[in-house]
Amino acid sequence: MNTLALLGGQPLRARPFQTWPQFDQAELDALADVLHSRRWGGIYNGSQGESFETELAAYLQVPHASVVSSGTAGLMIALRAVGVGPGDEVIVPAMTYVATATAVSLLGGTPVFVDIDPATLTISGSAAEAAISEKTKAVIAVHLGGHPADMDRMCAISRRYGLPIIEDCAQSLGAAWNSCQTGSLGNIGVFSFANTKNITAGEGGAVVTHDDKLAARIASLRDHGRPPGGANNHPQLGWNLRLGEFQSAILRVQLARLKDQLAAKARGAAYLAAELSSVPGLTSIPMPTDFDPRVTAHGWFSLAFTFNGEAFRRGNNDGLSVTAFRAALHAEGIPVQRRDLIACPDEPIYADANSRDYSSSRTASAAQARAACASVVLLGQATGSGLLFEKPEELVDVVRAVEKIHENQHLLLDEPFASTF
Incomplete structure (x- = not known):
C-alpha cells in the first residue's frame, strides 16, 4: 500500500469522486419541454433564452443580460461594443485562458500582457496601470x-484614465466583491457556460451590463447587427452568436442549484486548504481564512496550490518537479490537472513568429505569471471533477495521497523516474 501507484503500487483511491457536470431529472424535463415546443432557437418573447436572461440578470443584480454562444463570443462582443478595433491595445493578465487574449486579436487589436498578484493569481492593478x-x-x-x-x-483605473473595464467572469459565477457579484462591477461582464464552468450547458455564455446603450449594442452584435426588438434591418455589422433553446433551458435549471453547490464547494475547499497547507511544499492560494475581506464570496471553480519542489528533495537533488508531483497524485486516483500551464505571452501564437497565426502582442510584465504557471496545482472543476462537493470523510483521501507522495519522494527523485514525466 505504501508503494506509489506511479511506480507500480496500488492507487490509494480506487472509487471515483463526484463527477462534473451534474444533472438530474430537472434537466431532462427541461430538454423535453424544448423538444416538444418545436422552437429550438432564437431569442423571442417567452423563450427559454429570454427567461434565462431575466433570471441571470436578477441573480447578478444587473438590468441587462444577453445570452451568447460561448464565453469567447461574449468577450469579442464586449470588446467590439466598447469600440476595440485594429491597432487598439487591450490590457490582459498574463495568466489566463488564452481566449481572453485571442478575443482581442481576432478583432485586430493587440493584447498587452501584464503581471498578476501572486497571492490571488488575478491581475495586478499596479502592473495594469503601468502598461x-x-x-x-x-x-x-x-x-x-x-x-x-x-x-x-480596477474601477479606480477606469475612472482615472477613462478606460472601460471588462470583467472576464468565465470561472467566477457566484463570486462577489464587497457583496456585489462579479460581472456587475465593471462596464461589461462576460460569463462562460462551457463544460467545466459553475453552471454549464456544454457551451454558452452571457454578456451583462448596467449601461442601456451598451446593452442594445451587445444584443445587436450577437444577432447579425439587428436592433433589439425584432426589426429586420441591419444598421451595423454583427455575428450570429445566439444561444440555442436547449442550452438556455439547462442553464435555468443549473442556475437554480448554484447557491447550494457553492456552499458545498466552499466547505470542501476550506477542508482541503487547511489540511494540505500543513504538508511541506504546498500552499493554498490563498487560504480561505486569509481572504481579503472585500471577497465576500468565492466562485470555487478551482482550488489552487503552489508547489515548492524544494520541500520534495534529497541531498543536492534539484527537488521534485510539479509535473512529477501531479502525475503521482493522479496515479493515486486524485483528479488533478495534468497539463503544464502556459503564460499567455508564451503561447505559440504570441511567442513564435513562425506560427501560422502569429499575432501581434506586447508584454509589459509577466514574471509572476510565469512563476505561477510553473508551480500551480489545481483541483476541482478545472480538472472536470466534482471533487470539491465531497465531504471530509471522502476528501481525506486527497490528503493521504499527498502525504504518501511526500513520504516516498526519494523514489520519484531516483532515475529513471525523474526524467520521464
Whole structure:
C-alpha cells in the first residue's frame, strides 16, 4: 500500500469522486419541454433564452443580460461594443485562458500582457496601470479560479484614465466583491457556460451590463447587427452568436442549484486548504481564512496550490518537479490537472513568429505569471471533477495521497523516474 501507484503500487483511491457536470431529472424535463415546443432557437418573447436572461440578470443584480454562444463570443462582443478595433491595445493578465487574449486579436487589436498578484493569481492593478499607453482602449480583469480581482483598483483605473473595464467572469459565477457579484462591477461582464464552468450547458455564455446603450449594442452584435426588438434591418455589422433553446433551458435549471453547490464547494475547499497547507511544499492560494475581506464570496471553480519542489528533495537533488508531483497524485486516483500551464505571452501564437497565426502582442510584465504557471496545482472543476462537493470523510483521501507522495519522494527523485514525466 505504501508503494506509489506511479511506480507500480496500488492507487490509494480506487472509487471515483463526484463527477462534473451534474444533472438530474430537472434537466431532462427541461430538454423535453424544448423538444416538444418545436422552437429550438432564437431569442423571442417567452423563450427559454429570454427567461434565462431575466433570471441571470436578477441573480447578478444587473438590468441587462444577453445570452451568447460561448464565453469567447461574449468577450469579442464586449470588446467590439466598447469600440476595440485594429491597432487598439487591450490590457490582459498574463495568466489566463488564452481566449481572453485571442478575443482581442481576432478583432485586430493587440493584447498587452501584464503581471498578476501572486497571492490571488488575478491581475495586478499596479502592473495594469503601468502598461497604459495612448493606444489603450480597455482593460480585461479576469476573476481566475473563482477569486475576484481587486475591483476597487480596477474601477479606480477606469475612472482615472477613462478606460472601460471588462470583467472576464468565465470561472467566477457566484463570486462577489464587497457583496456585489462579479460581472456587475465593471462596464461589461462576460460569463462562460462551457463544460467545466459553475453552471454549464456544454457551451454558452452571457454578456451583462448596467449601461442601456451598451446593452442594445451587445444584443445587436450577437444577432447579425439587428436592433433589439425584432426589426429586420441591419444598421451595423454583427455575428450570429445566439444561444440555442436547449442550452438556455439547462442553464435555468443549473442556475437554480448554484447557491447550494457553492456552499458545498466552499466547505470542501476550506477542508482541503487547511489540511494540505500543513504538508511541506504546498500552499493554498490563498487560504480561505486569509481572504481579503472585500471577497465576500468565492466562485470555487478551482482550488489552487503552489508547489515548492524544494520541500520534495534529497541531498543536492534539484527537488521534485510539479509535473512529477501531479502525475503521482493522479496515479493515486486524485483528479488533478495534468497539463503544464502556459503564460499567455508564451503561447505559440504570441511567442513564435513562425506560427501560422502569429499575432501581434506586447508584454509589459509577466514574471509572476510565469512563476505561477510553473508551480500551480489545481483541483476541482478545472480538472472536470466534482471533487470539491465531497465531504471530509471522502476528501481525506486527497490528503493521504499527498502525504504518501511526500513520504516516498526519494523514489520519484531516483532515475529513471525523474526524467520521464
